[in-house]
Amino acid sequence: MRLVDVPNHEFMESPSSWLTRLALRQVVSPRELASYLDLSIRVDCEMALARTSFEELANRIAEAPGSFRMVDAVMQRLRKIDPNGDRFLLRRRSVAYHRYCAACLATDRVKYFRLEWRFKCWRWCPIHVCLLQERCPHCSKEVMLPGDMYCAGPDGLGIATLDRCLHCAELLTTGWQTYVGSLEEDDLTTPREQALTSNGRSVLAALLCGRLRMKGVPKIYSFKQLKNIELLGYLPHVNFQLTHEELHRRKKGESHAHVGTGVQKKKLSALNVIHRQNITSDA
Ligand SMILES: [Zn+2]
Ligand SMILES: [Zn+2]
Known part of the structure; x- marks a missing residue:
């Protein structure tokens, strides 16, 4: 074998x-x-x-x-x-x-x-x-x-x-x-997109270490909370349209995406999973 x-x-x-x-x-x-x-x-x-x-x-x-x-x-x-x-x-x-x-x-x-x-x-x-x-x-x-x-x-x-x-x-x-660096310009993405991409990144860290925290909440939750977070729509799974092509359109001013408003960010980042471990930088 x-x-x-x-x-x-x-x-x-x-x-x-x-x-x-x-x-x-x-x-x-x-x-x-x-x-x-x-x-x-x-x-x-x-x-x-x-x-x-x-x-x-x-x-x-x-x-x-x-x-x-x-x-x-x-x-x-x-x-x-x-x-x-x-x-x-x-x-x-x-x-x-x-x-x-x-x-x-x-x-x-x-x-x-x-x-x-x-x-x-x-x-x-x-x-x-x-x-x-x-x-x-x-x-x-x-x-x-x-x-x-x-x-x-x-x-x-x-x-x-x-x-x-x-x-x-x-x-x-x-x-x-x-x-490289194409996401550095904050004004090209909506606060909702920024919060969702950040939440998405945290999922792997939560699965790796088995626990997670919500911003502003001292309690530590089991990774099983990810199931609810996903069901509530706080992950960039469906209806998330941000792609390279869309970013390029926004750069050229050809997109109608409503960027730069702070309305939804507070709610979504309140559920942002805090990074317990950065799995991409531990190599
Ligand atoms: Zn890379
Ligand atoms: Zn090919």
């Missing part, structure tokens, strides 16, 4: 990203690899592993270093508030996908997809202060992992690294420098 040439698990790498890279090293498809590992990954690889243990699976294969335990902690808590991942995880027509930060992928030594990029609520990158990309800038397809890197691309010649699109093989990171 032990495998050779197993890639290290990068910090908070999603299971589907790691299995995609592992399958390439073994020169098999992710589906063949999953079958060998007795793992059902058809609908959602992250949820499939949340039902068992990512760490236990990794230990069965090899002694590759990684943050498997932290991924398990997040996913097993998520299962308690969202057993199938329908409410919190990104899917399109029942297929799991990731958003991504083009600047992170462009500057990574090892190109990989983070677990937080699977979450509907994780809209922006706190390192590069920009919105995440929804899809490939060349073919407009979402990044659906695990994918077969060995046969990827329009001609089936494959891709070597995950900063390339599995469909068109072009770089997912094209133009990444123009995105």
Whole structure:
């Protein structure tokens, strides 16, 4: 059962990203690899592993270093508030996908997809202060992992690294420098959007450490409160229209979005989850 040439698990790498890279090293498809590992990954690889243990699976294969335990902690808590991942995880027509930060992928030594990029609520990158990309800038397809890197691309010649699109093989990171810092201008986003993106970022920290606090309330709550916070609409899940394209329209004064008012911010940030742990800066 032990495998050779197993890639290290990068910090908070999603299971589907790691299995995609592992399958390439073994020169098999992710589906063949999953079958060998007795793992059902058809609908959602992250949820499939949340039902068992990512760490236990990794230990069965090899002694590759990684943050498997932290991924398990997040996913097993998520299962308690969202057993199938329908409410919190990104899917399109029942297929799991990731958003991504083009600047992170462009500057990574090892190109990989983070677990937080699977979450509907994780809209922006706190390192590069920009919105995440929804899809490939060349073919407009979402990044659906695990994918077969060995046969990827329009001609089936494959891709070597995950900063390339599995469909068109072009770089997912094209133009990444123009995105860096694009959210720094407060007057381009509404207070409601600012509060929702901040809340969204806090969800991962709450799932990782198991507790959360509300602004202005001394009490510490269980992470299970996230379920109510989501139901109340305080996460950027539905009817959240802020995208790169929309931000660009606002910059050029072509959008009718009502930015710069402070009406709703108070209410939403009162429910803002306080960051207990910054999972993106602990690498
Ligand atoms: Zn980034
Ligand atoms: Zn593409």
